[in-house]
Amino acid sequence: MAVQQNRKASKVGKAELPRDHILSAAAKLFRDQGFAATTLRQIAAAANMQAGSIYYHFTSKDEILDEVLDVGLARIFDAVRQAVAECGSEAGAEERILAAMGAHLRTLLSRSEFTSVNIRVYGQLPEPVRERHRPKRRRYGLFWDDLFRQAVQTGAFRSDMKVKPLRQFVLGALNWTVEWFDPERHSVNELVERCTQLILSGVRRQ
Amino acid sequence: MAVQQNRKASKVGKAELPRDHILSAAAKLFRDQGFAATTLRQIAAAANMQAGSIYYHFTSKDEILDEVLDVGLARIFDAVRQAVAECGSEAGAEERILAAMGAHLRTLLSRSEFTSVNIRVYGQLPEPVRERHRPKRRRYGLFWDDLFRQAVQTGAFRSDMKVKPLRQFVLGALNWTVEWFDPERHSVNELVERCTQLILSGVRRQ
Amino acid sequence: MAVQQNRKASKVGKAELPRDHILSAAAKLFRDQGFAATTLRQIAAAANMQAGSIYYHFTSKDEILDEVLDVGLARIFDAVRQAVAECGSEAGAEERILAAMGAHLRTLLSRSEFTSVNIRVYGQLPEPVRERHRPKRRRYGLFWDDLFRQAVQTGAFRSDMKVKPLRQFVLGALNWTVEWFDPERHSVNELVERCTQLILSGVRRQ
C-alpha cells in the first residue's frame, strides 16, 4: 500500500521537528537550572543551533517557557485523565485515585521533562507568567478535587479535612519526589507502589 | 564597668546589623524569585543601600547565597534538634518524630525565610554551590534517618521500606507545603496537626 | 514573427515586475522611516514576498537603495528637463524656471516616492552611499544653475547673490514642502502656484 507522506509527517520519526527539539532542550534546562539561569545560547546549543536561529521558531524566551509549561501540564493532565477513565465506571473512588496518583507520578518522573518544569519552577516564575498559567493549573486541581470529594463522600477517605488542602498535601507529597528520585537508578513502579501505600495508610505500622 | 561590645553582641540593640539586614532581604528575594532572577540591586534596595555598598559586607552574590543557605539549614536543624531534645529521654520514637515534624514545618513556614530558600531553590542552584552544601544537608538527613530507624526498629513504623526513601518521602510531603500554604491566612498549628496525622495514618478512613 | 521580449520590455504587461514592486515598496518605507530603520523583511512584506526572495532580484539592501536613489533622481530630472523643454525656445528665463519649479514640486509631492527618498534621506546616508550619488546630484544642480544664471544675466533675477546659493535656497524652499504637505488633503496645483509666487516675489505685500 503506497503511502504518500507529506512533509510534516515525513519528518516525524527520525529527525525531530526543530520546534519540538528546541522545546525539549529548553524543558530539560529549565528543569535543571531554573528559567532565569538558563541561557538562550544554552538552549540553542542543546538544540544544535545558533541562538539567533531560535527566533525563527519562537518570538521570545518567554514564549518558549509558556509553551513548555503548557505541554507539561497537558501531558500530566492527559495521562491522569486517561488513567482514571481506564478504571472503568464501576471502579471505586480509591481505585481511581490510585490510578491517578500512578499516572501523575509516572508522567512527572519518567515521561516528561515538560511536566517537571511546570512542577518545579512554577513557584519562582515572574508573576505575569504565573498569571497566564494559573487558570490551566486550577483546572487540573479541580479535577483532583472531584476525585477526592468522591472518596470522602463514599467514606473511603477521612473527612476531617477539607478537600482542597487534602489534595494539595497529597499532590505535594508526590511532586516532591521529583527533587530526589532518579528514575535511571530505581524502579518507578516500585516508587509508585510505595508512595501510594504511604499516602493511603501512612507510615505507622497498621 | 566599661563594656566592650563586639560586633555580634551589638546586634541585640535596636538597629539590625547591616550584614543581617542584607541576608534577610536576600533570603526573601531568593525564596520568591529564585537566585538567578534576583538582582544585587534588588537586594540592595530591600536593604536600603546601593548595590556597591553590599560589597563592603560580602565579597560576592554567591557568598550571600552560601550564607543564606547556611543560616537556613542551621535554623531548621537547631529547631528540630531542640524539639526532639525537649521530648525527654523517655519519649517514644513516634513522639519524637512528631515533635521533629512540627519543628521542621513551623520553621519552614513561619520562622525563617532562610530555610525556605534552602528548601525551595536548592535543587536549581549551580552544581558548585550545591556541592558546597551537600555535606551539611546530608547531616540533617542523617539526623532524620536516625529518628526513622528507631521508629522502624521499635515497630512503630512500617518496615517494608528502606529508611532513606521513607525519610525523603516524609520530608518531601512537609516541604511541599511551602509552595502553597500561606501562614498569614491560615493557622500553622492546624496545618502541623493535620499534616502529621496524614503522614502517620494516611488519607484512608481508619 | 516571434518576439523575444527582454525583461525590461515585459514590464509593459499587466503585472508589475517583481523588481519594480520591490523598489517601489522600499522607496515608500525609506521615505517614511529612513533607510536604517527599514528592514528587509518590511520591504519583502510590502512586496508580498519573503525576505530571502529579494536576493534573487538584488544583491543587497544597499543595491536597492542605490537604485531607488537613481530612479528618484532620474524622475525628477526628466520631469524638470521636459517641462523646460516644453516651454519652447522663445520662452524667457523666468518662465522656464517657473516651469521647472512646478515640475520639481509635482514630482516630489505626487508623482514619485523615489524622489522623496532622494530628497529626504540623502543627508543622513552613510558617506559611501552619498559619494556614489554625488555626481548625479551635482548634474541636477548644474542644470538648475544654468537656469538661474540665465535669469540673472537677463536681469530677471536679482544679482546680489551668487547663483549656487540662490539655487540651493530656492530648491530647499521647495524641498521642505515634502515634510509637511499632504497631497491627499490639498491641491498640489495650488501649492505650486503659491510657492512659486512666494519664491519670485517674497512674502511682502507689493
Next chain:
Amino acid sequence: MAVQQNRKASKVGKAELPRDHILSAAAKLFRDQGFAATTLRQIAAAANMQAGSIYYHFTSKDEILDEVLDVGLARIFDAVRQAVAECGSEAGAEERILAAMGAHLRTLLSRSEFTSVNIRVYGQLPEPVRERHRPKRRRYGLFWDDLFRQAVQTGAFRSDMKVKPLRQFVLGALNWTVEWFDPERHSVNELVERCTQLILSGVRRQ
C-alpha cells in the same frame, strides 16, 4: 569674595557633566546619521565611555533621543522668543519676523546640534516618538503663526495665503539650509542677511 561652590557648579567649566556630554555626543551623531543608524556604542565612544555606562545616566536610547529633541526645541524657541522680545514694543511686525528668522537660522546653523536633530530627523522618527513631541512643536509653530498673523493684518505681508502654510513655507526655506550650509566655511551672518531678503522680497529683481 569667598565663593563656596557646590559639586554641580564646580564641574561646570572644565569637565562637562557626563549626562550633558552624552547628550551632546548623541545629538551630533543623530544629526549626521539619523537616529536608527546611530549606535549606542558610537555615542559611548564619542562620550569616552563604554556602552553600558550610558545606562547609568539614561534608561534607554529613546530617552536620550527625547531629551535631545527637547533641548533642541527649547534652544531654538528660547532664542527666537528672546530675539523678538529684544525688538522692543514699538517694533513693527516685519521687524520682529526678521529678528525671529535670524535667531532661528543662527541657532540651527551654529549654536545647537540639538536643534538640527529636531529639524532634520524628526520626520523619520517612529510615530510614538513624534507623538510625544508634537505638542511642543506645535507650540513653536503657533508662536510663529502669531508673528505672521500680525504681519498680514498690519498689511506688511501679502494676504492671499493662509497664515499656516505661509509660516510652513518660510520656516521650511530656512530649515533646509541646514542640509547644505557649512558654517565653518561661510559666514552665518551673510546667510541670514540673504535668506531674509529672499524671503521678504523673492528672487525677482525689483
Next chain:
DNA sequence: GATGAATGAGGCTTCATTCAT
C-alpha cells in the same frame, strides 16, 4: 561604611544575508 560612577561580560533579540530545496 557607603556611594556614585563606571566597566565589561554576557543576556535577549534583530537583521542582513545565505543556501538547499
Next chain:
DNA sequence: CATGAATGAAGCCTCATTCAT
C-alpha cells in the same frame, strides 16, 4: 523564482563587580 530555515554579527540593555572619594 521563491521560500523556509539558518547564521553570525551586531544592537540594546542588564548586571555583578570595582573603585575613588
